[in-house]
Amino acid sequence: MPGRALRGFALGALLMTSAGCDDQPRRAAANTAAPAPVAVTVLTLQRRDIPVTSVLPGRTAPYRAAEVRPQVGGLLRERHFTEGEAVKAGQSLFQIDPAPFEAAVRRAEAALSRIQAVEQAAASTANRLRTLARAQVVSEQNLENAEATLRQAQADIVSARAALETARIDLGYTRVASPIDGRTGRASVTPGALVTANQTTALVTVTQLDPIYVDLTQPSAVLLQQRRDVSSGALRRDSADRAAARLLLEDGSEYPHAGEVQFSEVIVDQGTGSVTIRAVFPNPDQLLLPGMFVRARVEEGVTDRAILVPQRAVLRTPRGEPMAFVVNAENVVEQRVLRASRAVGNDWLVTEGLAPGDRVVIEGLQRIRVGARVQASESPSPPAGT
Numbered sequence: 001m002p003g004r005a006l007r008g009f010a011l012g013a014l015l016m017t018s019a020g021c022d023d024q025p026r027r028a029a030a031n032t033a034a035p036a037p038v039a040v041t042v043l044t045l046q047r048r049d050i051p052v053t054s055v056l057p058g059r060t061a062p063y064r065a066a067e068v069r070p071q072v073g074g075l076l077r078e079r080h081f082t083e084g085e086a087v088k089a090g091q092s093l094f095q096i097d098p099a100p101f102e103a104a105v106r107r108a109e110a111a112l113s114r115i116q117a118v119e120q121a122a123a124s125t126a127n128r129l130r131t132l133a134r135a136q137v138v139s140e141q142n143l144e145n146a147e148a149t150l151r152q153a154q155a156d157i158v159s160a161r162a163a164l165e166t167a168r169i170d171l172g173y174t175r176v177a178s179p180i181d182g183r184t185g186r187a188s189v190t191p192g193a194l195v196t197a198n199q200t201t202a203l204v205t206v207t208q209l210d211p212i213y214v215d216l217t218q219p220s221a222v223l224l225q226q227r228r229d230v231s232s233g234a235l236r237r238d239s240a241d242r243a244a245a246r247l248l249l250e251d252g253s254e255y256p257h258a259g260e261v262q263f264s265e266v267i268v269d270q271g272t273g274s275v276t277i278r279a280v281f282p283n284p285d286q287l288l289l290p291g292m293f294v295r296a297r298v299e300e301g302v303t304d305r306a307i308l309v310p311q312r313a314v315l316r317t318p319r320g321e322p323m324a325f326v327v328n329a330e331n332v333v334e335q336r337v338l339r340a341s342r343a344v345g346n347d348w349l350v351t352e353g354l355a356p357g358d359r360v361v362i363e364g365l366q367r368i369r370v371g372a373r374v375q376a377s378e379s380p381s382p383p384a385g386t
Contacts, residue, residue, distance in 0.1 A: 037375040040364035058216035067202035071173040094176035101171040108164035119153035182208040210283040217274040235301040248295040308347040313362040325361040
């Protein structure tokens with residue numbers, strides 16, 4: 001009896017062991033089953049016309065600046081403007097003592113009158129000798145001498161008139177006028193100072209502020225790429241040099257008036273490797289002053305061969321290359337290495353690596369890896385762009 005009980009106990013233990021062995025493969029299979037797909041948000045890319053802009057640093061420069069210098073020498077008697085005020089072209093700024101020049105005009109007038117009297121006498125003599133020469137009363141030599149005297153007197157009149165005109169011009173130069181419309185700076189002299197013609201020190205500088213230039217700098221490599229894009233048709237623009245521009249001031253605010261790029265320099269600065277681009281902006285309120293540091297957003301053109309990708313969807317490979325995760329038709333994650341040329345608002349302008357219709361992961365990037373199966377839901381909004 002005890003032996004039969006022992007055999008029954010052993011048989012039960014064997015059955016339990018067999019059942020336990022059967023459960024192990026089931027549990028292993030359960031543990032190795034595929035995990036549930038990760039939920040991610042994707043954005044389906046589309047190709048569309050995108051305005052391409054560049055933000056370039058620069059400084060403002062006066063549209064015109066005239067350094068006013070005296071054209072005759074003398075004693076400065078009066079100043080006719082207030083420093084810093086706006087003046088018009090032709091408005092008197094300084095008055096040089098005109099007395100010596102008025103006397104020079106009177107001398108020139110007297111000299112002209114004297115020469116005119118001599119010319120009248122020579123003309124009368126020549127006319128009389130012509131009559132006598134026809135009657136053969138005087139010789140031809142006397143007539144020729146009289147006519148030569150007349151021609152000399154006539155030439156002296158021309159010279160005297162030129163001297164009188166020069167004296168009057170010098171008298172006019174005693175009134176030092178503004179050559180342009182603009183705003184005056186600090187005067188370098190005061191009434192009572194002695195000035196000389198064409199002196200090196202300007203009496204005052206008049207600066208025209210409306211409109212105003214903005215000189216921008218752009219790397220020559222970027223300019224070269226732009227021209228290649230225009231030649232290939234990747235970038236469309238109305239003109240090779242002219243483009244619209246907006247200003248960002250030093251405090252970060254945007255200047256209210258739009259400007260226009262007028263031309264690009266044809267020489268590259270050897271020190272910086274950049275090219276100067278000149279833009280002109282209206283300045284009716286004279287908010288912009290020469291020498292201010294600004295940034296300009298220049299519209300380079302429009303491209304229809306690039307795609308906008310949200311910046312948060314673009315990561316970096318270990319080599320530093322931009323990349324993005326894309327969900328293929330089987331809902332499996334793929335990695336794409338990109339070529340992103342520039343930022344456009346909150347997006348990257350991608351020219352290589354992605355195509356229209358690709359689904360880029362924009363949310364859930366931390367939970368996925370290449371080859372993982374995901375459950376993708378479409379983003380409700382397209383990229384912000386510009």
